[in-house]
Amino acid sequence: MTYILALDQGTSSSRSIVFDARGQVVAMAQRELTQHYPQPGWVEHDADEIWESQLATAREALVRAGLQARDIAAIGIANQRETTLLWDRRTGRPLHRAIVWQDRRGEPLCAQLREHGHAEAIRHSTGLVIDSYFSATKLRWLLDHVNGAHVAAARGELAFGTVDSWLIWKLTGGRVHATDVSNASRTMLYDIRHNTWDPALLALLHVPDSVLPQVLPSSQVFGECDVEWLGGAIPIAGVAGDQQAALFGQACFDAGLVKNTYGTGCFMLMHTGGRFENSTHGLITTAAAQLGRGGASQPQYALEGSVFIGGAVVQWLRDGLQAIRSSSEVQALAESVPDAGGVTFVPAFTGLGAPYWDANARGAIVGLSRGSTAAHITRAALESIAFQSTALLRAMASDALAAGGTAPRELRVDGGACVNDLLMQFQADLLGIPVVRPRVTETTALGAAGLAGLATGVWQGQDELAALWREERRFEPTLTPAQAAERMGAWEAAVRQARAA
Numbered sequence: 001m002t003y004i005l006a007l008d009q010g011t012s013s014s015r016s017i018v019f020d021a022r023g024q025v026v027a028m029a030q031r032e033l034t035q036h037y038p039q040p041g042w043v044e045h046d047a048d049e050i051w052e053s054q055l056a057t058a059r060e061a062l063v064r065a066g067l068q069a070r071d072i073a074a075i076g077i078a079n080q081r082e083t084t085l086l087w088d089r090r091t092g093r094p095l096h097r098a099i100v101w102q103d104r105r106g107e108p109l110c111a112q113l114r115e116h117g118h119a120e121a122i123r124h125s126t127g128l129v130i131d132s133y134f135s136a137t138k139l140r141w142l143l144d145h146v147n148g149a150h151v152a153a154a155r156g157e158l159a160f161g162t163v164d165s166w167l168i169w170k171l172t173g174g175r176v177h178a179t180d181v182s183n184a185s186r187t188m189l190y191d192i193r194h195n196t197w198d199p200a201l202l203a204l205l206h207v208p209d210s211v212l213p214q215v216l217p218s219s220q221v222f223g224e225c226d227v228e229w230l231g232g233a234i235p236i237a238g239v240a241g242d243q244q245a246a247l248f249g250q251a252c253f254d255a256g257l258v259k260n261t262y263g264t265g266c267f268m269l270m271h272t273g274g275r276f277e278n279s280t281h282g283l284i285t286t287a288a289a290q291l292g293r294g295g296a297s298q299p300q301y302a303l304e305g306s307v308f309i310g311g312a313v314v315q316w317l318r319d320g321l322q323a324i325r326s327s328s329e330v331q332a333l334a335e336s337v338p339d340a341g342g343v344t345f346v347p348a349f350t351g352l353g354a355p356y357w358d359a360n361a362r363g364a365i366v367g368l369s370r371g372s373t374a375a376h377i378t379r380a381a382l383e384s385i386a387f388q389s390t391a392l393l394r395a396m397a398s399d400a401l402a403a404g405g406t407a408p409r410e411l412r413v414d415g416g417a418c419v420n421d422l423l424m425q426f427q428a429d430l431l432g433i434p435v436v437r438p439r440v441t442e443t444t445a446l447g448a449a450g451l452a453g454l455a456t457g458v459w460q461g462q463d464e465l466a467a468l469w470r471e472e473r474r475f476e477p478t479l480t481p482a483q484a485a486e487r488m489g490a491w492e493a494a495v496r497q498a499r500a501a
Contacts, residue, residue, distance in 0.1 A: 002020075002021050002071075002073045002453075002458050003018055003019065003020055003021075003026065003065070003067060003071050003072050003073065004018070004019045004072065004073055004074055004075075004076060004449040004452050004453050004458060005017075005018055005058060005061065005062070005072050005074075005075050005076070005230075005234070005449075006018075006019060006075075006076045006077075006078065006445035006446070006448045006449040006452070007054055007057075007058060007075060007076070007077045007078070007079075007167065007445075007448070008078050008079075008242070008442075008444055008445040008448065009050060009054050009077070009078070009079045009080060009163050009164075009167060010033075010079075010080050010242065010263065010264070010444075011033070011080045011083075011100065011101070011102070011263070011264045011265075012032060012033055012035070012263075012264055012315075013030050013031060013032045013033050013053075014030070014031050014033060014050065014053035014054040014056075014057050015028065015029065015030040015031075015057055015445065016028070016029050016030075016054070016057040016058040016060070016061040017061060017442055017445040017449075018061050018062065018064075018065040018067065018072075019445070019446065019449045021453075021458055021459075022468060023440060023446060023449075023450075023465070023468035023469075024440070025440065025442060026065045026067075027061045027062075027064035027065035027067075028061060028064070028442075029056075029057040029058075029060035029061040029064060030057060031053040031056060031057055033045060033049060033050065033053060034046060034049060035100075036097060041103070041104040041105065041107075041350065042099075042103050042104070042105050043099075043100040043102045043103045043350075044097035044098060044099060044100060044103070045083065045097060045098040045100055046097055046098070047085050047087070047094035047097065047098045047166060048094065050098065050163060050166065050167075051166065051167065051170045054167060055170075055229060058229075058230060059230065062230065068231060068232070069227075069230050069231040069232025069233075069234055070232055072230075072232070072234050073235075073452075073453065073456050073457075073458050074221075074234065074235050074236070074237035074238065074452035074453060074455065074456040074458070075171070075225060075234050075235065075236045075237065075238075075452060076236075076237065076238035076239070076245075076445075076447075076448030076449045076450070076451055076452030076453075077164050077167055077168070077236065077238065077239045077240075077448055078239075078240055078241070078242045078245035078246075078444045078445060078447060078448035079162065079163035079164040079167065079183070079239075079241060079242055080100070080101060080163055080242060081101060081162060081163075081182075081183060081186045081241035081242060081243065082101035082133060082134050082135050082138075082162065082186045082187075083098050083099065083100045083101050083135075083162060083163050084098065084099045084135045084138035084139050084142065084160070084162065085098045085160070085161055085162070085163070085165070085166045086139065086142045086143075086146070086149065086158055086159070086160050086211070087158065087159050087161075087166070087169075088152075088157060088158060088159075089156075089157055089158060089159050089174070089177075090157065092169070092170070092174055095142065095146045095149060095158070096142055096145075096146050098163070098166075099138040099141065099142065101133060102133075102264075102265075102308060102350050103132070103138065104132050104350055104351065104359060105132065105138075105141055106132030106136075106137025106138055106140070106141055107132045107137075107359050109132075109137045109140060109141075110130045110131060110132050110137055110359075113130050113204075114130050118130065118204065121200070122188060122201065123278065124193075125190075125191045125192075125193065125198045125200075125201065126185070126187075126188050126189070126190060126191065126192060126198070126201070127185065127192050127276065127278070127284055127285030127286055127287075127301075128186075128188050128284050128285075128286075129282075129284055129357055130188070131357065131359070132359070133306070133308075133353070134186055134187060134188035135162060135186060135187040135188060135189070136187055136188035136189050136201070136205050136207070137188075137205075139160055139187075139189075139205075139207060139211075140205050140206065140207065143206070143207070150206075153207075153208050153210065153211050154208050154210070155210075156208075156210040158210075158211050159177050159211060159213070160207075160211040160212060160213070161177070161179060161213050162179060162183045162186065162187070162241075164179055164180065164183050164239050164240075164241070165177065165178065165179045165183070165213045168222055168223065168236060168239070171223075171225045171226065171229060171236060172222075172223040172224065172225065172226060172236070173226045175223060176222055176223035176236075177213045177214065178213050178214045178215070178216055178222050178223070178239075179213040179214070179215055179216070179239070180215070180216055180217065180218040180239040180240055180241075180289075180290070181195060181215055181216075181217060181218060181287045181289075181290045181299075182218055182239075182240045182241045182244035182245075182286070182287050182288065182289055182290070183239070183240070183241045184197075184213075184215045184287070185241075185286050185287035186241055186286065188201070189201050189202060189205070189207065189212075190215070190287075192276070192285070192286070192287045192299070192301070193276055193299075195215070195299060196215075197209060197212055197215070216239075216292070217290045217291060217292035218238065218239055218240045218244070218248075218289035218290050218291070218292075218451050219237070219238055219289070219290070219291045219292050219451040219452070219454045219455045220237065220292030220455050221235045221236070221237045221455055221456070222235075222236045222237065222239060223235075223236055224236065235452075235455075235456060236452075237451070237452040237453075237455035237456050238448050238449065238450070238451025238452030238453070238454070238455060239448070239451070240289045240447060240448060240451055242261070242263075242267075242444045243261060243267040243269055243304065243444075244269070244286070244287070244288050244289045244302070244447070245289065245443075245444045245445075245447035245448045245451070246259055246261045246267075246269075246414055246415075246443045246444040246447055247259050247269045247271060247288060247289070247302060247447065248288075248289045248447035248450055248451060249414070249440075249442075249443030249444060249445070249446035249447030249448075249449075249450060250412045250414060250438065250443050250447075250469065251462075251465060251466040251468075251469040252269070252271045252412065253271065253462050253466065254271060254273065255271055255272050255273035255275070255405070256270065256271065256400065256405060256406060256408065257270070257271050257408075257412070258270040258271075258393070258396065258408045258410075258411055258412065259411070259412040259413070259414065259443070260389055260392075260393075260411055260412075260413050260414075260415075261413075261414050261415040261443075261444065262310055262311060262385065262389075262413065262414070262415035262416065262417035262418045262423070263310060263311055263415040263416060263417070264310060264311055264312045264315075265306060265307050265308050265309065265310045265311075265312065265353075266306070266307035266310035266311075266385060266388060266389050266392075266415075267304065267305075267306050267307070268304065268305045268306075268307075268389060268392045268393060268396065269286070269288075269302040269303070269304045270302060270303045270304075270396045270400065270408065271288060271300070271301075271302050272285075272301045272302055272303055273300065273301070274298055274299060274300060274301065275301060275403075276299075276301050277301065277303060277399065277403055279303055279395065279399045280398075280399060280402065281355050281395035281396075281398050281399055282305070282354050282355030282356065282357055282395055283303045283304060283305045283354050283355060283392070283395050283396060283399060284303070284304050284305075284306075284354065285301055285302075285303060285304075286301070286302050286303075286304045287299065287300065287301060287302075288300035288301055288302040289447070289451060291451075291454065292455060303396055303399060304354075305353065305354035305355060305391075305392035305395060305396065306353040306354055307353055307354075307385070307388040307389060307392065308348075308349075308350050308351065308352070308353045309347040309348070309349050309350065309384075310385050310388070310389075310415075310417065311327075311385070311415070311416055311417045312347075312349070313345070313347040313381045313382075313384060313385065314327050314330050314381065314382075314417070315327065316347070316349070316381075317330065317377075317378055317381055321374070321377070323374040323377065323378055324378070330378060330381075330382065330420070331382075331420050331421070331422050331423075333374070333375050333378045333379075334375065334378045334379040334382050334422055335379075335422055336375045337373070337375045337376055337379055339379065340367075340376050340379045340380040340383055341367075341369070341371060341372055341373075341376040341379075342367040342369065342372075343365060343366070343367045343368060343372055343376045343377060343379075343380040344365070344366050344367050344380055344383075344384075344387075344490055344491060344493075344494040345363075345364075345365050345377065345380035345381045345383070345384045345494075346361075346363060346364045346365075346366075346384065346491075346494050346495055346497075346498040347363050347381065347384050348361040348362055348363050348364070348498045348499075349362075349363050352495070352498070352499070354391075354392060354395065355391055355392065355395040356391075356495065356499070358499050360499075361495075361498045361499045362498060363498065364494060364497050364498040365377060365380070366493075366494045366497055367490075367494075382420070382422065382423050382426070383423075383426055385417065385423060385427075386423060386426045386427040386430055387430065387487075387488070387491040389427060390427070390430040390431055390488060391488075391491075393408065393411065393431055396408065408433065409433060409434075410433055410434045410435070410436050411427070411428075411431060411433060411434070411435050411436065412436050412438065413427075413435055413436065413437050414437075414438065414441050414442075414443040414444070415441070415444075418437055418441055419437075419441065421475075424437065424473075424475045425475050425478070427475070428475040428476060428477045428478075429477050429478055429479040429483075429484060429487075430479070430484050430487060430488065431477065431484075432477050432479075432481055432484055433477065434474050434475060434476055434477070435474070435475040436471055436473075436474050436475075437471070437472050437473045437474075437475075438469060438470060438471060438472055439470040439471070439472040440470070441472075450465050453465075
């Protein structure tokens with residue numbers, strides 16, 4: 001049997017998963033990633049720790065599976081997107097810690113870009129709104145604040161990349177500096193209509209093109225892993241940003257299919273096929289995973305909405321409020337009360353993402369009374385994940401209908417928090433459509449594996465991959481539309497308070 005090794009480098013951990021040709025998990029290894037918070041609003045990762053933890057889990061997964069490099073047909077990479085790295089091409093040493101997608105230090109520059117009227121041009125080219133979430137202002141900060149970086153970059157001595165580029169560089173011993181279209185589309189420097197770096201945006205942000213990686217389709221051989229790392233020269237054949245990888249892993253290959261990943265943040269994507277569609281409801285247009293030679297190499301797009309604080313609110317309950325000792329306790333504590341007791345929690349710790357896009361919003365807990373307990377706050381925290389995701393799907397449905405399409409008929413879910421039945425049921429109640437959880441919830445890694453397997457002949461086409469997708473549980477809505485609207489009304493009222501804080 002042929003196997004694929006998927007590297008799933010996320011915000012909170014590095015994981016490696018071995019899949020067989022049936023799309024089943026054979027073995028897995030995981031290591032947590034240290035979070036660095038130099039000052040409020042700043043979030044960093046150690047670039048060397050990203051690499052070392054990812055390599056360690058890859059080796060461990062192969063040992064657990066009882067496999068060697070010769071058994072692995074290909075490596076697929078899925079990665080936390082927008083997180084920005086800059087390193088020396090000669091030594092391979094990072095110039096600074098990686099600036100994580102959650103980091104807000106680029107907001108002053110974003111404000112300048114908005115004030116100077118660049119929003120429409122950036123949206124037209126990249127599909128994105130101006131926000132420090134994306135890589136461009138993080139890269140500009142590094143060039144401005146690392147001593148000598150601008151000069152070194154101008155000389156061609158530096159390499160910029162998102163996490164996928166960093167891992168490819170390390171795996172290939174510095175021979176390959178590349179990314180895929182889905183990750184490039186998250187930089188706010190890439191023209192997704194024409195599949196090329198945008199020279200006007202590079203000039204606007206004073207980014208020399210010498211630092212940029214080559215952009216390739218998501219399913220294609222990028223290069224070979226050095227023998228020293230895993231014991232063999234395994235082709236790296238599939239690369240995608242984690243959310244586009246999850247869209248692919250959920251077999252959402254056709255326009256109108258929607259998935260939501262419940263991770264540190266929540267990320268909802270609706271495939272729109274080959275159509276570039278601008279949202280009128282605060283969503284962004286992004287590149288979906290694109291197949292290489294022998295496949296549908298034309299551009300593929302998706303509408304996306306991002307919730308900055310999803311599962312991270314559970315970490316805050318544990319580490320900040322200390323309401324629970326471990327994340328596994330959250331469902332039991334939330335279920336110890338019949339409802340949130342009128343409490344609404346808006347976890348805008350790093351501002352609000354789509355469809356609000358308010359970098360200045362701050363977290364708020366409203367509706368507290370003398371009878372409120374840690375259990376009520378915990379339940380409200382869980383519900384906040386569903387409320388934010390419902391706002392996203394409603395925006396997507398409005399955009400789809402305006403474009404002559406149809407509203408989504410179901411939501412496919414994945415990510416760590418999708419195992420929480422209470423959360424999934426409440427999500428279905430608010431949406432008024434079924435929420436469907438697959439048997440294999442590791443869809444981010446599965447998507448990376450699928451892309452790598454298509455490029456190396458493990459699977460012959462997307463139809464073969466779609467046949468591997470299986471439903472585990474379907475959550476049907478139990479609230480009436482009027483009840484769901486009432487709950488959403490309370491949420492929107494709380495959001496207004498958070499935005500006014």
